[in-house]
Amino acid sequence: MQDTTTHPKILLGQFINGEIVVVDGKQQPIINPSTGKISKFVEHANTTTINKALEDAHEAYLSWSKVPPTKRARVLFKFKVLVEENREKLAELIGQEHGKISHDALGEIQRGIENIEYACGAPELLKGDFSKDVGPAIDSWSDFQPLGVVSGITPFNFPAMVPLWMFPIAIACGNSFVLKPSEKVPSASLFMAELLKQAGLPDGVFTVLNGGKEVVDQLIQHKKVKAISFVGSTQIAKYIYQESAKYGKRCQALGGAKNHAILLPDADVDNAVSQLIGAAFGSSGERCMALSVVVAVGDAVANQLINKLKDAMADLKVGEYSNDENHFGPVISKEHKDKINDYIQSAENEGANIIVDGRNVIVKNNEDGHYVGGTLIDNVKTDMLSYQDEIFGPVLQVLRVETMQQAIELINEHKYGNGTCIFTRDGEAARYFTDNIEVGMVGINVPLPVPVSSQSFGGWKSSLFGDLAMYGPDGFRFFTRRKTVTQRWPSSNVRENIKFSMPTL
Numbered sequence: 001m002q003d004t005t006t007h008p009k010i011l012l013g014q015f016i017n018g019e020i021v022v023v024d025g026k027q028q029p030i031i032n033p034s035t036g037k038i039s040k041f042v043e044h045a046n047t048t049t050i051n052k053a054l055e056d057a058h059e060a061y062l063s064w065s066k067v068p069p070t071k072r073a074r075v076l077f078k079f080k081v082l083v084e085e086n087r088e089k090l091a092e093l094i095g096q097e098h099g100k101i102s103h104d105a106l107g108e109i110q111r112g113i114e115n116i117e118y119a120c121g122a123p124e125l126l127k128g129d130f131s132k133d134v135g136p137a138i139d140s141w142s143d144f145q146p147l148g149v150v151s152g153i154t155p156f157n158f159p160a161m162v163p164l165w166m167f168p169i170a171i172a173c174g175n176s177f178v179l180k181p182s183e184k185v186p187s188a189s190l191f192m193a194e195l196l197k198q199a200g201l202p203d204g205v206f207t208v209l210n211g212g213k214e215v216v217d218q219l220i221q222h223k224k225v226k227a228i229s230f231v232g233s234t235q236i237a238k239y240i241y242q243e244s245a246k247y248g249k250r251c252q253a254l255g256g257a258k259n260h261a262i263l264l265p266d267a268d269v270d271n272a273v274s275q276l277i278g279a280a281f282g283s284s285g286e287r288c289m290a291l292s293v294v295v296a297v298g299d300a301v302a303n304q305l306i307n308k309l310k311d312a313m314a315d316l317k318v319g320e321y322s323n324d325e326n327h328f329g330p331v332i333s334k335e336h337k338d339k340i341n342d343y344i345q346s347a348e349n350e351g352a353n354i355i356v357d358g359r360n361v362i363v364k365n366n367e368d369g370h371y372v373g374g375t376l377i378d379n380v381k382t383d384m385l386s387y388q389d390e391i392f393g394p395v396l397q398v399l400r401v402e403t404m405q406q407a408i409e410l411i412n413e414h415k416y417g418n419g420t421c422i423f424t425r426d427g428e429a430a431r432y433f434t435d436n437i438e439v440g441m442v443g444i445n446v447p448l449p450v451p452v453s454s455q456s457f458g459g460w461k462s463s464l465f466g467d468l469a470m471y472g473p474d475g476f477r478f479f480t481r482r483k484t485v486t487q488r489w490p491s492s493n494v495r496e497n498i499k500f501s502m503p504t505l
């Protein structure tokens with residue numbers, strides 16, 4: 001039921017050519033996860049709207065791509081200032097639809113702002129490579145040109161940050177960008193569209209199309225769309241990658257994760273515990289970099305870990321997004337809550353020990369909210385379903401092994417390879433781990449090793465399909481194509497002989 005007692009019906013549309021457009025399309029309710037009640041509706045874009053939006057985006061690209069990078073960066077710089085000035089409002093929109101507590105939403109926005117700052121370096125980053133005198137009177141250079149209309153498809157769990165991984169760089173490179181946000185959290189994208197317009201971005205350079213699979217399929221198949229940047233679950237990432245290849249589109253598709261930490265016997269366990277609590281339960285564990293498994297090396301350190309985690313978890317506060325004292329909020333939906341609870345049940349059925357049980361958490365006055373409390377499970381084995389799958393909830397599982405080598409092998413055998421971390425005081429062990437672990441993002445006593453904006457973000461194995469990672473230097477490569485020019489200006493009195501062999505110097 002919609003909570004219409006205090007608010008009239010809110011219907012969100014598309015952002016096309018600088019305006020919000022609402023046509024008579026399919027409507028989907030948006031649930032406030034903190035209350036479990038419908039708060040808004042979002043309209044799915046239909047085929048006519050999608051085609052019109054893509055034609056407009058292409059028109060806009062033709063002139064935007066000719067704007068010098070310095071001027072494009074200036075627009076992004078204004079946009080960055082506007083996001084900073086409006087960060088509280090953006091955090092509120094994220095809270096309403098995702099359930100993220102404001103301190104956490106502000107953190108995601110800050111990480112997003114850093115991506116805008118990096119994109120403002122476009123004049124430097126698009127400079128290209130120049131080789132003078134590669135032959136007699138011959139110079140050669142590469143420059144990096146935009147692709148055209150490019151699209152981003154994003155998940156529910158970072159309504160602002162993940163779109164900001166993509167579109168500032170895409171736009172800085174001279175492309176038009178069409179964003180298809182998660183239908184569960186569209187407001188942050190629509191609000192950022194307004195801020196881009198205020199910053200002076202020409203109409204049509206940034207578009208938001210709402211909807212689900214039907215919209216995504218049309219974007220991939222449309223001849224005007226040249227590249228797809230995707231972040232979401234592995235099953236869909238693989239599908240997007242395969243479909244994009246079928247239609248000849250460039251694609252990067254980031255998928256799910258199961259991020260392990262190794263706890264060595266020499267680690268500072270108190271420090272590891274406080275790091276793990278935030279990394280496992282922050283954002284209700286709904287982060288692709290959430291630390292969801294600890295592999296403890298030896299029973300002595302495992303027992304210490306379990307006891308200290310259990311004590312620390314007694315203070316965890318779960319509740320509505322609007323109370324900044326809560327540590328984390330609800331999970332995204334009733335279905336997702338049930339799925340998380342089923343994974344906990346399956347671990348119990350398969351013989352693991354539930355040390356702290358977050359099922360049956362009730363938040364007073366919000367009994368219909370989608371809450372799961374922090375959960376700690378010990379003696380998990382690698383053949384258990386709860387270990388093999390991504391749970392994407394506030395559940396931390398502990399496995400016990402005897403050696404670091406066993407821990408490394410266990411992580412390397414997992415299908416996901418997004419993030420990992422080692423807790424130790426031993427530099428040699430940390431170095432060995434870094435060299436031999438088959439995971440894309442590695443932390444040494446850093447539980448959430450999310451790369452800063454000047455690096456690039458991407459996992460290995462089933463966590464990323466494609467060749468280039470997200471944002472940073474790889475972002476500039478993904479959203480441009482290389483053109484290499486070889487130029488000769490011979491003196492007017494030089495005449496070349498005809499040559500049939502391959503030219504050499």
Ligand code: NAD
Pocket residue numbers: 153154155156157158162180181182183211212213216217231232233234236237239254255256257287288390392418459463
């Ligand atoms: P999801 O895969 O369900 O949805 C992601 C996007 O794909 C949404 O925009 C959705 O509308 C669209 N989509 C859904 N089903 C589709 C289909 N059948 N065909 C085409 N498009 C479809 O993911 P989610 O539940 O929104 O997000 C959570 C997942 O995202 C988790 O698995 C998490 O690990 C992952 N994630 C990964 C990263 C990363 O960087 N690797 C970052 C954030 C989230």
